[in-house]
Amino acid sequence: MPIHARFNVTNLAIGTLGARAARPHIKPMRWADRNIETLDPRLIPGAIALISLGALAIAFTAEFGFGLEPCVLCRYQQAAYAAAAAVGLTALAPPLSPYARTLLVALCGAVFLAGAGIAFYHVGVEQHWWGSLGACGGGIPGEISLADLKAQLTTKQPKACDEVDWTLFGISMATYNVGMYLLMTAFSLIGARGLLRAMDR
Secondary structure, eight states, X not given: OOHHHHHHXXXXXXXXXXXXXXXXXXXXXXXXXXXXXXXXXXXXXXHHHHHHHHHHHHHHIIIIITOOOOOHHHHHHHHXXXXXXXXXXXXXXXXXXXXXXXXXXXXXXHHHHHHHHHHHHHXXXXXXXXXXXXXXXXXXXXXXXXXXXXXXXXXXXOOOTTOOOXXXXXXXXXXXXXXXXXXHHHHHHHHHXXXXXXHHO
């Protein structure tokens, strides 16, 4: 190739790179934000309520259909799902403003995060990393009278929180709940962020 042709090719390449460098840097919108902003704002709280109600349906099916007795910590985790479902359904109310709906979706994220903490504590009790609450049952006090002992024997005691009745692939339901709650926390917070961005447009 002639020398002057090589210089022309080099100058063209340098000019192209310079033009690209001179362009203003535009930060691309994240995929989640871009797609959430285009959705019906009621879909996010609707999905939260539907998933929470589905989790409760699974828990009650296991209890009443298969005889798996829940402990106190299991009830607390069910309460978190029920609270998230209630908040999600409230966010579907037509009179709500977009700002109020966004706050309720963010509140669902806080509820799910609290549920994740309860579920993680339950996992620690199951693995004997720490002791359980007194309401969990399963233990006999060191000092107890004969009358109290007879009363305990004749009265159904609450299930011990460190007893694992059912596992899937060696993983307890409390452990699955930790992952589920964390996923729903992320979904709720990302959804609230997307709704907030949609209001700013």
